[in-house]
Amino acid sequence: MADAGRAGTSLEIGAGAGVEIVAAGVEIDAAVLPVRDVNREIRAALAGGAPVIVRNPGARHSLGVALLAPGQVTFDGSVGYYCGGMGDGATVHVTGSAGWGLAEGILSGTIVVDGNAGNSAAAAIRGGTVVVRGDCAARAGVSMKGGRLLVAGNAGYMTGFMMQKGYIAIAGDAGDALADSMYEGTVYVAGEIASLGNDTVVEVASDTDQAMLEAAFAEFNLPPPRHFRRIVAGRKLWNFEKHELETWRAAL
Amino acid sequence: MCGIAGYLSKGDDPEPVGRIMLDMLSSLARRGPDSVGMALYRTEPGHRETCWIRLPEDGDTAAHERRILTGLAVIAEVGPVQRHEGLLRVELATSADAAAIRAAAEGGSRDVEIVSLGHQLELVKQVGHPDGLERAFNMSGFRGSHAIGHTRLSTESRVDLTHSQPFWARGAADVATVHNGHITNYHRLRRLYEQRGVRFFSENDSEVIGVYIADQLDRGLTLEEALESSLDDFDGSFTYLVASGDAMGYARDPFALKPLIVVETDRYVAVANEEIAIRAALGTAGVAHEPSGHVFKLWRRSQLAAPVAAA
Numbered sequence A: 001m002a003d004a005g006r007a008g009t010s011l012e013i014g015a016g017a018g019v020e021i022v023a024a025g026v027e028i029d030a031a032v033l034p035v036r037d038v039n040r041e042i043r044a045a046l047a048g049g050a051p052v053i054v055r056n057p058g059a060r061h062s063l064g065v066a067l068l069a070p071g072q073v074t075f076d077g078s079v080g081y082y083c084g085g086m087g088d089g090a091t092v093h094v095t096g097s098a099g100w101g102l103a104e105g106i107l108s109g110t111i112v113v114d115g116n117a118g119n120s121a122a123a124a125i126r127g128g129t130v131v132v133r134g135d136c137a138a139r140a141g142v143s144m145k146g147g148r149l150l151v152a153g154n155a156g157y158m159t160g161f162m163m164q165k166g167y168i169a170i171a172g173d174a175g176d177a178l179a180d181s182m183y184e185g186t187v188y189v190a191g192e193i194a195s196l197g198n199d200t201v202v203e204v205a206s207d208t209d210q211a212m213l214e215a216a217f218a219e220f221n222l223p224p225p226r227h228f229r230r231i232v233a234g235r236k237l238w239n240f241e242k243h244e245l246e247t248w249r250a251a252l
Numbered sequence B: 001m002c003g004i005a006g007y008l009s010k011g012d013d014p015e016p017v018g019r020i021m022l023d024m025l026s027s028l029a030r031r032g033p034d035s036v037g038m039a040l041y042r043t044e045p046g047h048r049e050t051c052w053i054r055l056p057e058d059g060d061t062a063a064h065e066r067r068i069l070t071g072l073a074v075i076a077e078v079g080p081v082q083r084h085e086g087l088l089r090v091e092l093a094t095s096a097d098a099a100a101i102r103a104a105a106e107g108g109s110r111d112v113e114i115v116s117l118g119h120q121l122e123l124v125k126q127v128g129h130p131d132g133l134e135r136a137f138n139m140s141g142f143r144g145s146h147a148i149g150h151t152r153l154s155t156e157s158r159v160d161l162t163h164s165q166p167f168w169a170r171g172a173a174d175v176a177t178v179h180n181g182h183i184t185n186y187h188r189l190r191r192l193y194e195q196r197g198v199r200f201f202s203e204n205d206s207e208v209i210g211v212y213i214a215d216q217l218d219r220g221l222t223l224e225e226a227l228e229s230s231l232d233d234f235d236g237s238f239t240y241l242v243a244s245g246d247a248m249g250y251a252r253d254p255f256a257l258k259p260l261i262v263v264e265t266d267r268y269v270a271v272a273n274e275e276i277a278i279r280a281a282l283g284t285a286g287v288a289h290e291p292s293g294h295v296f297k298l299w300r301r302s303q304l305a306a307p308v309a310a311a
Helices: A035-047 A207-219 A242-251 B017-031 B061-073 B098-106 B130-137 B186-195 B207-218 B223-233 B275-282
Strands: A019-022 A025-029 A052-055 A071-076 A088-094 A108-113 A129-132 A145-151 A165-170 A186-189 A200-204 A229-233 B003-009 B035-041 B049-054 B077-084 B087-093 B113-118 B121-127 B146-152 B176-183 B236-243 B247-252 B261-264 B268-272 B295-300
Touching: A025 A035, A035 A052, A035 A071, A145 A207, A165 A207, B003 B017, B003 B176, B003 B236, B003 B247, B003 B275, B017 B035, B017 B130, B017 B146, B017 B268, B017 B275, B035 B130, B035 B176, B049 B098, B049 B121, B061 B077, B061 B087, B061 B098, B087 B121, B098 B113, B113 B121, B121 B130, B146 B176, B146 B236, B176 B186, B176 B207, B186 B207, B207 B223, B207 B236, B223 B236, B223 B247, B223 B295, B247 B268, B261 B275, B268 B275
Parallel strands: A025 A052, A052 A071, A071 A088, A088 A108, A108 A129, A129 A145, A145 A165, A165 A186
Antiparallel strands: A019 A025, A186 A229, A200 A229, B003 B146, B003 B268, B035 B121, B035 B146, B049 B087, B049 B113, B077 B087, B176 B236, B236 B247, B247 B295, B261 B268
């Protein structure tokens, strides 16, 4: 009889403390539930096909991690570290800001942050889309293995560090050591670049690139970006060459 | 890890900064429950000089207290005296400078330490969780203009009162620091200062930040200039906060290795390692932002626009 407290009328089925079924979907009050229960309720609601809105997230950590099914989740406020991490398919919307490790390691799905993101947004994602309407702090897109990261504002130090695949598009300015030691993938920057990282090459973005990026920004109602430059790997650090020892010294 | 937090009001009226800081630190205590402390600033600059002194752990506490007060009475009119746990709080009316007050109180003893000194600063700290700090010092009712605080996860030095933060920037009245990270050139800097006769009380690398700031101010630098020069003079990972009678600010290492979230509204500036602490203490106002690396910022109350009065 573990679910005895949840029986009652048919309207209340599936609802527990801090969870309310409303016309638009399921509403969860994060202020009165442990994070583990918040995530459990989100998964249960998504499994039932209902969109979820989480009130009072209070910048708590690990909200909406490991959501492995499609569905719509809105966090009404700021979230802490690792929001939406390890996800595969869900569409997550954060109306405030996000802390470190936003969307870390997602395979697919979409995570949109209306405010700013802390360090290491979209770290090691393999697919999906991460959108930050404000600024990203240091190391956004570190070790990206696919997918895309769209930043409407500025991006901080070492954005795209050691990225391997996918692309990052920054409508504002990029900080120092941009795309340092990238293996592959592409970084697009429309604003100023404080400095480039090791083994990077700046190219002119093609018309096809520009059209693709403008479409992506339009898809998320971001302001139309200016013309992008494109940064790719110089590929000098792929294999060790003794006569390029100085390059290696600088990189390490 | 360690947790650090700061709050600065833009208004003229005293605010419950003790309660705000306690709420922030309680939220951050997960980051380090070894010890906790806060530096609180009262708004009136004309308050008597207030001195917090750490008593020796060994021996007759009452005798230590008598010896310290006798020493201070030579150079100052000694006002109210209170003892909280291992700390003595003494108010002084004196024209003597910080060095003379230190000499009078410490009296050459290795075990007596002036923990803080200033007209606006109250600096309390102890081993354990923020709840214990409130039980011992009852600072939740403190009203003032700004505050910084710390919860400690000890990684490389002892867990005791001496190694707890905040650290007074020893010698610079009203200046205090809290630090999250490791200053990896600490030993070199410490040797440098010791050769010049500076005394260190702990083996906590964070202590050198206060010593450094005090030294830079002593050389005639402004607090802004001291923060800026520290970005290149310190090695390692650091996000630290500094506060003076008029200001609060931060400095961050080039790699932005330790977190720092800033929320600024027209009424206040709040900073912490994690936004959760700001939301727990102050609610949902303002947009959180994380600065990049190799940056510093200082908010001076005297230079901030007065907040718009509530309708």
